[in-house]
Amino acid sequence: AQTVTQSQPEMSVQEAETVTLSCTYDTSENNYYLFWYKQPPSRQMILVIRQEAYKQQNATENRFSVNFQKAAKSFSLKISDSQLGDTAMYFCAFMSYSGTYKYIFGTGTRLKVLA
């Protein structure tokens, strides 16, 4: 069965610094998608970034980038120039679409950006 593990329950970073959130997953499938979602306090969850497993190039969205290591089944999120508005829960998610659909979330990492 697929699993998604986020080993860092909580993290903090100084404003303007860089922070990396880790995520590992386990699957025997070759075709899948990986996501990072952000859930700010008392606000709705939104997509931060998406990575297709068949793409070798790491996805980037402004200050957010991923380090996707397919062989190691690792999918970390790097936030550069951290801002106070980045304070949120971050969820790593795995989705496979071959055969039975599966969308699995990690338990989340609570990130606090300090002024």
Add this chain to the structure above:
Amino acid sequence: KAGVTQTPRYLIKTRGQQVTLSCSPISGHRSVSWYQQTPGQGLQFLFEYFSETQRNKGNFPGRFSGRQFSNSRSEMNVSTLELGDSALYLCASSPEGLTVTYEQYFGPGTRLTVT
């Protein structure tokens, strides 16, 4: 476009009662998924509806059920409530179903407390 809306936002119920939660997806989105979010378990997938049919189902007991209407609005019902059902219930919609676009748009959630 208006985002995903969920009603009610907060509910307090007693053990043994039943509850119905409602979700209105983004206009044009035909896929609606439901998740249970708890601090210890993260987000767990309940089920997905597409064009009024349940297409995918997670590992939850039969007390959890849902349906989707012709306008894509969805309801989730939990019967014989247990204390462990206390959670934030999130609804997410996507344009053509997760097997095509993969991205989900989340609502603000319904906070259910069972006493």
